[in-house]
């Protein structure tokens with residue numbers, strides 16, 4: 001069944017690749033036509049891009065992919081861009097898996113690898129989604145985009161929109177870390193701090209749509225950020241020689257990454273590219289904002305909005321995620337679960353790993369380490385599990401304690417006191 005779209009819908013033949021068959025409502029399964037500018041489905045739910053996976057498997061092989069340059073565009077056939085559409089790219093490298101030996105020893109864990117998404121343009125995993133979503137927006141004729149954001153998605157949009165010659169408007173909570181807020185404006189976006197949370201920013205974007213005629217880039221309201229974030233799962237599969245790890249921890253706000261990785265794992269499974277079972281997916285949230293974990297622990301299929309938001313781990317501060325039920329589906333289907341962590345433990349873990357391992361994680365990445373420690377102790381993670389944690393952004397994007405040691409030139413240095 002194909003849903004009708006507006007008679008004045010914007011249609012750009014060739015915007016999508018030949019492998020894209022249609023878009024699909026995540027709630028009703030209703031089909032929507034390709035090459036058309038779309039937001040949410042008529043049921044108000046996110047749209048997902050569907051591919052002809054047989055044709056895809058026939059057109060590209062693992063060996064071909066392995067022979068390409070080590071960036072996310074090596075998976076071009078898995079992405080929705082039409083064959084003649086030039087990607088809006090700032091050079092998105094494959095991100096490394098970094099081992100945490102002292103944490104492994106402390107937890108008695110066989111293998112803990114951190115996928116370090118801080119290496120991407122604008123310093124976070126958001127670069128992947130934005131590169132693809134802005135490429136698609138440009139191909140579909142969009143000239144103005146607005147986004148509500150905890151910060152990193154706004155930085156990503158600002159950079160890629162400037163690259164594409166698209167105007168961007170970014171709304172971010174007032175207490176967004178200075179470096180990220182400044183970064184957004186420095187990339188040329190019209191940037192605004194909002195005295196509230198990301199939901200208040202989202203209201204400004206949706207209510208301004210008529211007056212400003214902008215394309216709404218709110219999480220999951222446009223279909224292509226998910227598609228770009230699937231490259232995290234593709235890379236992981238390739239780095240693990242197509243036999244995925246046992247368990248994956250991801251810091252979860254809107255939950256797009258869990259949705260995206262699970263989507264591509266299922267696609268790869270259907271294509272017959274994977275050996276062994278799919279991983280268990282773990283949503284890491286905060287005791288100061290954990291609507292998805294709360295719903296999972298109560299056995300619910302949808303989230304209830306979180307009341308009093310008290311965490312300052314910005315990436316997981318989404319009290320009412322639009323894709324909450326989709327994330328819950330991933331947790332149930334993958335035999336995964338959710339973990340709530342305390343801010344104090346997160347900040348202590350970030351400092352310890354930075355000093356002990358030389359690896360500067362963002363607070364959201366450190367939250368995954370805390371969750372792993374708790375779950376190892378509780379027995380939901382076993383000693384032999386191959387574990388992947390995501391460091392979703394560079395540690396340099398979050399504040400650090402100030403360094404206040406001074407030496408005065410010309411005065412004798414007391415080396416024993418250094």
Ligand SMILES: Cc1ncc(COP(=O)(O)O)c(C=O)c1O
Pocket residue numbers: 124150151152153219251252253254255256257258314315316362364365392393
């Ligand atoms: C650093 C960081 N980690 C994690 C997240 C949460 O990602 P998602 O919305 O895909 O759950 C965000 C989102 O803003 C983020 O900025």
